[in-house]
Amino acid sequence: MEVIFMNRLSRMSDQNAEYAQLWIGEEEDSWQLGWSRYEEGEREDSIWYEGTSWEELLHIYRHQLAIQMSEGYRPQLQGLFHENDDLKSRSYGGQRLHCYSELYGNEQLYTDLCTWRRKRAVSDRKAPYFIATNRLLRLISAFVPQSLDELMQLPGVGESKATEYGTEWMEITTGLERSTTFPLDWVYTALKEEEYESWLYKQREQKYKQELDKFTTRKQVLEGMKEGYTLEEIVNRSGLSRRELVELLEALDHEGYDTDCLLDVELAVMPENEQEAVWSAYEELGDTFLKPVLHKVYGGEKPDGGSLEQVYERLRMIRIRFRRHAETEKNVG
Known part of the structure; x- marks a missing residue:
């Protein structure tokens, strides 16, 4: 070697x-x-x-x-990631505050804030991260702001968020003991450079893990298609849901990968006249939204013997071919 x-x-x-x-x-x-x-x-x-x-x-x-x-x-040799190393350029920004909050946060307060967020999400009918991210709750738990002025010194808290949720956050934090003060300039010298850099590399580790998982999943799907696996077999192999897999097939087909063998197998159980009706609906209504096509073909009713999720799955599969056909026609024209 x-x-x-x-x-x-x-x-x-x-x-x-x-x-x-x-x-x-x-x-x-x-x-x-x-x-x-x-x-x-x-x-x-x-x-x-x-x-x-x-x-x-x-x-x-x-x-x-x-x-x-x-x-x-x-x-010993720098530049291992083949990218601009921005550790120094980010040293005096919000990154250090996030680092400190994750290393030295109050876990009980963080848990209480998460409990509040979960209840508020239910009452507002919103996803929890729309109300506050984990990082923002970490910041509050570490620095324990006890006034709206202090709260707005945290990255990610603007006037709108402070107005909507600030009073409730202050009810949780007011009266709690804290060992730090505002403003937060002291963080930039209190945080050791080595622990800050290690934290940054931990963020990179998570980022690269996500990229590796995405690459591995794509590889498994491509190998599955090459081996002639069914949609369900590839789902079991990759860990994706059926919907996630079909959405990935849309992306792969757009990139030029051959998805026809898998589509042939999955659409073989769908009557040809039904497929033609879906194709005609795409020609008439466009392929941006699936619901109008569903209503056009089925009159708002799902066909017998299949779930609504299964119908949408087949609509997406036919849309893959429709879009490829439209792109080919465009290029020829």
Whole structure:
């Protein structure tokens, strides 16, 4: 195997330096991504990836490296993520306040705020995150504002949100003991640089984990289509819901992937005249909204022997073909 990239990393642990190497090797069109850790003269190797996909290797590389850097390792060679490192540019913004609030928040107060949000969401018939994000509740739990003026010094709290919810938040926080004061400039010096950087890399770890999961799911779906799996088989393989899978099929078809084999299997149970009626409805009404097509074809009633979710699923599948046909006609024209 030929090593084409290697970097040394280190961290301090109990006043002792720990060392590791990150490396990428290639042999006969196969890639290896590995991590070698050194301790007391012993070397421990971990293979993070072995295969032929450079794209998959990069996703795993970013995620695993972010994990190691969030645990304190720092590289000898900078620029490992191949992106502009904006740690310094964000040091004096809201990021430090978010970091402090997640590391030093009052868990009981945070729990009380979450309970309030859940009840308010039910009464307002809103999703909880529309009322307040977890990050905002973390900020309130860490800094414990006790006036509307203090509340509005927190990132994410404007006049509108303070007016709508501020009084209720103050009822929860007023009278509680707190060890910090407003304004919050002190955070920028109180927060240790090392714990701040580790927190930032933890955010990257979560971001890259989401990207890796998305890549892995797409790979499973594409492999499933290639192997001739049914929609239900791919659902079981990928962990997606049927609706999520059909929405992903729409995106994949738009990107140029061949979805016809899977669509043929799934639409085989749908009468041809019914499919033609749906196609005609798309031609007449457009393909932006499904509900008008549903009413046009079925008169507002779902066909016998199927659930409404199943009907919408088939409408989406036919829409995949309709949009591809319309795009082809547009390009030919």
